[in-house]
Every structure is written in structure tokens, then in C-alpha cells.
Amino acid sequence: MACGGFVCSKTSLCILNLIYVMVSLLMIGVAAWGKWFGLVSSFRVMAAVIAVGLFLFVVAIMGLYGAVKHHQVLLFFYMLILFVVFIVQFSVSCACLAINKEQQNLLLEIGWNKSESMQEDLERSLDCCDFLEVNYNESCVANCFKDQTCRPCSVIIQAYADDALQFVGGVSLFFSFTEILGVWLAHRYRNQKDHRQNPGAFI
Structure with missing residues (x-):
């Protein structure tokens, strides 16, 4: 049978969704591992990564079940959700690749000021203190603070x-094209007939 046939479309869609399942489980596992070993103390960061992982897992399971059962309704909502995710992810990846230095600095400072636990994580791991200028009259968890040789974290x-x-934008752009591939496969698969069933039936 040609690769454009029913079985090939079904297999391709199943493989794509199995990859999404593995990626989602990897995201959840890495976030939980980082929190367990104290690499990330910010609950918001960990919760955000786990939430994205769970969302991807649910969408992948929906697509996988819809592909196995040739379920028209599930495949329709799978296409719809995946297309919305594609638009958002493609926009974010383009923004990451096009952002300039001034915008980077502004976003970094906004992110720095949002979470004290994240500040401590960065100070400890990068061995730096404060964001723009080191203030030795305040406390800092970095090792260099004792010797007063710290650099501002913004520099690092x-x-x-x-x-x-560039890396995040490139990876996000790559996965956004796999999502549009998933939309195309699901749309094609929905409109195909199973040759093993009654040729006059449309499931």
C-alpha cells in the first residue's frame, strides 16, 4: 500500500503522538528531578514546566486514541488544539529569534524581579550577586560574597x-513544524476510509 494510504497515515500519526508522549514525560521527569535534588527551588518554574508537560501528554493521548480508533470527534479537537499550539509556539519561536539586546535586558530584569527563590538559584549556580550592581550591605547566597569578589548576575x-x-527559538520552531505535520496527518486520516471495513462505510 502507498504511504498515502489509511494504514500509513494511521501509523505515522501514532508514531508522532508517541514521540509527544515521550517528550511530555521527559519534561515532567526533568522538572521533578530538578526539584527533588534542589537544582530548582522555585515552585512556579517547576509547576509551569510540569503543566506544559501534562498538557502535551493529554493532547498526545487524545491524538493517539483518536488515531487508533479513527475517532472523528477526537481527531477534530486534536487538530484544533494542535493548530492553536502551533500558532502560539511559532510566534514565540520567531520572537526568540528576533529579539534584540535591549529587549533581552528588559525581559531578564523583569524575570529577575519576579521570584526571590529563582534569584537565589541563579546566585548560587552562577556565583554572582544582585542583578545590575552588587550591594555588599545585603545578603547573598553566592560563595564569592564572602570574599567580596562577586560580579553582577546580569553580566553573566x-x-x-x-x-x-537562539537555541530555544530553533528547537521551538522545529517542534512547531511537527505540530503542523500532525494537523495535516490528522486531517488526511479523518477523511480516509479503512479498506478493511465495508468499502461503502465511512467511519
Whole structure:
């Protein structure tokens, strides 16, 4: 049978959703592992990653079940959700790839001021204090604070921000195209007949 046939479309859609299931479980596992070993103390960061992982898991299970059962309603909502996710993810990836230095600095400072636990994580892991200017009259968890040799965290973060945004934007752009592939496969699969069933029936 040609690859455009019913079985090939079903198999391709199942494989794509199995990949999404593995990615979602990996996201949840990495977030839980980071929290368990104290690498990330911010509950908001961990909860956000786990929430995205759970959302992807639910969508993947919906697509997988719809593909196995050739369920028209589930496949329709799967296509709809995946298309909305594609639009959001494609927009975010383009923004990450197009952002300039001034916008990076503004976003980094906003993110820095939102969570004290995240500040402590960064100060401890990057061995720096404060964001723009080190204030030795306040406390800091970094090891360099005892010797008063700390650099502002913005200097270190900005050195990696551009590469990180390029990486995140590239990976996000790649996965956004897999999502539009999933929409196309689901749409094609919904309109195909199972040759093993009654040729006059449309399931």
C-alpha cells in the first residue's frame, strides 16, 4: 500500500503522538528531578514546566486514541488544539529569534524581579550577586560574597541569553513544524476510509 494510504497515515500519526508522549514525560521527569535534588527551588518554574508537560501528554493521548480508533470527534479537537499550539509556539519561536539586546535586558530584569527563590538559584549556580550592581550591605547566597569578589548576575546571564534564546527559538520552531505535520496527518486520516471495513462505510 502507498504511504498515502489509511494504514500509513494511521501509523505515522501514532508514531508522532508517541514521540509527544515521550517528550511530555521527559519534561515532567526533568522538572521533578530538578526539584527533588534542589537544582530548582522555585515552585512556579517547576509547576509551569510540569503543566506544559501534562498538557502535551493529554493532547498526545487524545491524538493517539483518536488515531487508533479513527475517532472523528477526537481527531477534530486534536487538530484544533494542535493548530492553536502551533500558532502560539511559532510566534514565540520567531520572537526568540528576533529579539534584540535591549529587549533581552528588559525581559531578564523583569524575570529577575519576579521570584526571590529563582534569584537565589541563579546566585548560587552562577556565583554572582544582585542583578545590575552588587550591594555588599545585603545578603547573598553566592560563595564569592564572602570574599567580596562577586560580579553582577546580569553580566553573566546576558553572556548566555543570546545563545539560549537562539537555541530555544530553533528547537521551538522545529517542534512547531511537527505540530503542523500532525494537523495535516490528522486531517488526511479523518477523511480516509479503512479498506478493511465495508468499502461503502465511512467511519
